[in-house]
Amino acid sequence: MITWTQNIGCGAVSTRPLTTWSLACPELAKIEYIHRHNKAAVHMHWKIYKKEFGIEVKEGWYEHEPKTVTENDSVTLLWDMPIHTDRTIAANRPDIVLKSKKDKICLLTDMTIPLDTNTSVKTTEKLSKYEFLVVMGALGTIKKDMESYSNKIPGNINIHELQKITLLSTVHLLRRVLSIK
DSSP: OOBBSSSSSSSSSSSSBGGGGHHHHHHIIIIIIIHHHHHEEEHHHHIIIIIIOOOOOOSSSSGGGOOOOEEEESSSEEEEEOOOOOOOSSSOOOEEEEEETTTTTEEEEEEOOOOOGGGHHHHHHHHHTEEEEEEETTTSHHHHHHHHHTTTTTTOOOOOHOOOOOOHHHHHHHHHHHHHO
């Protein structure tokens, strides 16, 4: 069992066993957790661009830099933009909004990467706000039916690719925080 007695980035100093709960830290959330989330969300954005709508993208998803607004003749794709409504709502900033000009519909897509033990709670919370979602634990845990939700997202999103991206990002975060080379 690994224990830590150093500052892990959030000012905490402890000799408790090191677990993923040890990294539930508001200071890490400001940068590292957002970075991990955005890597997986960028992958989804890239897949939607490339596979569904034939919009020119870089060869590797990791080189993709989403623009806030991208349009072609049939769709408008928004990245991390608030949605203005006639009443105040808490969930007004989905990761990806796909507006079909032909069908006159908008698909609001969101993803979250909580601690693995919170995936069920987050899935229920997000389903009350979004129809198209991906909820994946920091170590890649998903609910049994998560693929049925991710399959609704345009772009042929592969949940296993997202798990790999999330897990590698978590490993990167742990290495940085623990200063492991």
